[in-house]
Amino acid sequence: MSPAAPAAPAGGGPRRGRGRPRRADVAELPATRDRILAAAREVFAERGYDKTSIREIARLADVNPALVHHYYGTKERIFAAAVAAAAAPATAGLPVAQQFPPEETGLAFTRLFFGVWENPATRGPLLALVRSAVNNETAAGIFRGFVTSQLLSRVTGGLDLPDAELRAELAAAQLVGTVMLRYVMRFEPLAGADAEELIRRLAPVVQHHLTGHGLHPPH
Amino acid sequence: MSPAAPAAPAGGGPRRGRGRPRRADVAELPATRDRILAAAREVFAERGYDKTSIREIARLADVNPALVHHYYGTKERIFAAAVAAAAAPATAGLPVAQQFPPEETGLAFTRLFFGVWENPATRGPLLALVRSAVNNETAAGIFRGFVTSQLLSRVTGGLDLPDAELRAELAAAQLVGTVMLRYVMRFEPLAGADAEELIRRLAPVVQHHLTGHGLHPPH
Numbered sequence: 001m002s003p004a005a006p007a008a009p010a011g012g013g014p015r016r017g018r019g020r021p022r023r024a025d026v027a028e029l030p031a032t033r034d035r036i037l038a039a040a041r042e043v044f045a046e047r048g049y050d051k052t053s054i055r056e057i058a059r060l061a062d063v064n065p066a067l068v069h070h071y072y073g074t075k076e077r078i079f080a081a082a083v084a085a086a087a088a089p090a091t092a093g094l095p096v097a098q099q100f101p102p103e104e105t106g107l108a109f110t111r112l113f114f115g116v117w118e119n120p121a122t123r124g125p126l127l128a129l130v131r132s133a134v135n136n137e138t139a140a141g142i143f144r145g146f147v148t149s150q151l152l153s154r155v156t157g158g159l160d161l162p163d164a165e166l167r168a169e170l171a172a173a174q175l176v177g178t179v180m181l182r183y184v185m186r187f188e189p190l191a192g193a194d195a196e197e198l199i200r201r202l203a204p205v206v207q208h209h210l211t212g213h214g215l216h217p218p219h
Numbered sequence: 220m221s222p223a224a225p226a227a228p229a230g231g232g233p234r235r236g237r238g239r240p241r242r243a244d245v246a247e248l249p250a251t252r253d254r255i256l257a258a259a260r261e262v263f264a265e266r267g268y269d270k271t272s273i274r275e276i277a278r279l280a281d282v283n284p285a286l287v288h289h290y291y292g293t294k295e296r297i298f299a300a301a302v303a304a305a306a307a308p309a310t311a312g313l314p315v316a317q318q319f320p321p322e323e324t325g326l327a328f329t330r331l332f333f334g335v336w337e338n339p340a341t342r343g344p345l346l347a348l349v350r351s352a353v354n355n356e357t358a359a360g361i362f363r364g365f366v367t368s369q370l371l372s373r374v375t376g377g378l379d380l381p382d383a384e385l386r387a388e389l390a391a392a393q394l395v396g397t398v399m400l401r402y403v404m405r406f407e408p409l410a411g412a413d414a415e416e417l418i419r420r421l422a423p424v425v426q427h428h429l430t431g432h433g434l435h436p437p438h
Contacts, residue, residue, distance in 0.1 A: 143404065172396070
């Protein structure tokens with residue numbers, strides 16, 4: 001089913017023929033571009049990276065496939081745009097680590113992470129993208145590039161430590177693994193646990209990975 | 220390509236017709252059963268749970284599909300058998316938590332976990348099963364049941380704590396997330412890091428989740 005078309009010019013023209021670009025494509029560039037991206041997100045989420053085609057995205061957006069290529073180039077590039085759009089609620093709210101006293105970084109990031117994943121509106125698209133990245137090498141590369149440049153770099157920016165990147169990734173591993181067991185594979189009691197309780201338990205671990213404070217090595 | 224057939228009776232009989240069970244199916248029950256399981260593991264690993272059919276497993280094992288049903292029942296049940304077989308190297312070596320002084324549990328389980336995942340012979344099949352579980356609800360349920368009954372229960376058995384299950388799952392989340400970022404999505408520097416270095420960093424976190432010792436909450 002097509003999403004609602006953007007506002008058409010008053011009066012309208014003759015119905016366009018199949019495959020013929022309509023004037024509106026020129027008049028409404030941002031709306032068309034957004035509609036293509038919305039369609040792409042929907043198709044990637046439903047079918048995964050492997051089974052999605054530019055043709056199918058074009059069909060759902062009700063545009064000529066050439067227009068999808070024109071705006072977004074390859075399937076890789078439109079997937080990257082879909083990843084960025086799906087993660088926008090997370091990245092928009094993402095602070096840089098310098099904004100906190102060092103000992104609050106773990107709690108701040110853990111709380112933000114759960115905020116995004118506990119919200120069904122943002123969880124759904126993110127889950128679909130994670131599934132694509134798990135199953136396709138190209139999609140994994142795009143996902144990795146995005147997470148590294150947009151998310152991990154904000155964490156490592158505040159850490160004045162030579163192993164900041166590895167620290168950020170081990171912290172991310174704790175949170176990503178929690179996503180896998182809680183939302184994807186639904187292990188109990190983890191899947192049904194209160195989010196605040198999980199934040200309380202995980203924030204010190206994230207803190208430990210990032211700053212190395214608070215944990216004693218085993219004897 | 221079919222795997223090598225088990226030793227045929229000397230002299231042999233006439234070539235069997237297509238779809239006709241051969242006498243060897245009766246004479247060599249354990250070998251046939253094993254061959255079907257080996258074929259199932261190969262097909263599940265290559266194509267994932269969704270795209271695997273009993274027919275394809277039968278074709279690779281060079282038996283009648285009815286024989287696959289006879290030994291293993293449904294696709295769900297042969298997948299469960301494949302999961303158990305792929306995880307056997309891990310479960311065989313898995314200690315119960317009581318065998319260690321409490322403060323060594325984290326290190327023991329972390330080391331065992333990396334031992335299984337660093338070995339390409341065990342990593343390949345496990346990765347394939349994780350991919351299936353991420354993409355299919357039925358496969359996820361089977362995977363979950365196996366991990367809970369065979370792995371997590373061994374950990375929680377040694378913890379005399381009311382929240383032992385949640386603790387074990389949060390510890391597992393740290394390790395599963397590391398698998399996702401290191402072996403599946405290949406984030407650097409995590410993917411290239413020395414396994415001993417990762418064990419050194421992660422064991423205290425696993426220990427903390429399991430016993431609650433060694434970590435201070437953030438202020």
